[in-house]
Amino acid sequence: MNTKNLTLAAVLAAALSLAGCAAGTGTTPSHGMNHGSSSPMSSMMPDASADHNAADIMFSQMMIPHHAQAVEMSDLMLAKTGVPAAVTALATRIKAAQAPEIAQMTGWLEDWNQPTGMMTDHTMPGGGMSGMVSSEDLDRLKAAQGGEATKLFLTQMIAHHEGAIAMAKTEVDSGKFAETIDLAKAIITAQQAEIAEMKQLLAAP
Numbered sequence: 179m180n181t182k183n184l185t186l187a188a189v190l191a192a193a194l195s196l197a198g199c200a201a202g203t204g205t206t207p208s209h210g211m212n213h214g215s216s217s218p219m220s221s222m223m224p225d226a227s228a229d230h231n232a233a234d235i236m237f238s239q240m241m242i243p244h245h246a247q248a249v250e251m252s253d254l255m256l257a258k259t260g261v262p263a264a265v266t267a268l269a270t271r272i273k274a275a276q277a278p279e280i281a282q283m284t285g286w287l288e289d290w291n292q293p294t295g296m297m298t299d300h301t302m303p304g305g306g307m308s309g310m311v312s313s314e315d316l317d318r319l320k321a322a323q324g325g326e327a328t329k330l331f332l333t334q335m336i337a338h339h340e341g342a343i344a345m346a347k348t349e350v351d352s353g354k355f356a357e358t359i360d361l362a363k364a365i366i367t368a369q370q371a372e373i374a375e376m377k378q379l380l381a382a383p
Contacts, residue, residue, distance in 0.1 A: 224290065230355035235292050237349040237358060238283040240307055241365075242294065244342055245276040245283075247310060248335070251319060255331050260324030264379060265331065268372065272335070275368060279361065286358065309341015332376045339369040339376075 346362035
C-alpha cells in the first residue's frame with residue numbers, strides 16, 4: 179500500500195494506543211457524549227461490549243467528507259457543457275451511489291452518539307485524508323470546461339477513489355460493525371470498477 183494511503187491505519191493505531199493508556203491509568207474515556215469539535219480521540223472509544231469499535235467510527239467520520247467531495251465534484255461536472263455523455267453518466271452514478279451512503283454513515287454515528295461533522299481533511303489527525311482533492315485543484319475543476327474539465331475530473335476522481343479504497347480496506351481489516359464492513363466491501367468493489375472505467379475514458383481518443 180502506498181505510504182499516503184496509510185493515514186487511516188495510523189490514526190486508528192493512535193486511537194487504540196490512547197485507549198490502552200486510558201485503561202492503564204484507570205481512567206475510563208467518556209462514552210455516549212457528542213463532543214462537537216473536541217479531539218476525535220476523546221469520543222471514539224466504545225465500550226468493549228459494543229457492537230462497533232473505533233475503526234468503525236473513524237471510517238464513517240472520514241468517509242462522510244470524502245464522499246461529500248466526490249458528490250461535489252460530480253455536481254460540478256453535471257453543470258458543465260461539452261462533457262462526453264459517458265463522463266456525465268459516470269458522475270451521475272457516483273452521486274447516486276455516494277449520497278445515500280453519506281446518510282447511512284451519518285445514521286450510524288448518530289446511533290453511536292458520535293460527532294458526524296468533526297472530521298475534515300484539515301482537522302483530522304495526521305494532517306490529511308487519502309485521495310482528497312486540494313482546494314486549488316478543485317478550483318481548477320470548477321473553472322474548466324469541455325475536454326479540460328473531463329480530463330481533470332477523471333484524473334482527480336481516480337486518485338480520490340484510490341484513497342477511498344485504502345480507507346475501506348482498513349475498515350474491512352479492523353472494523354467490528356457488520357454493516358460498516360459490508361459498506362466498505364461494497365465501496366471497494368464499486369470504486370475499483372469505476373477506476374477501470376475512468377482509465378479507459380482517459381485513454382480514449
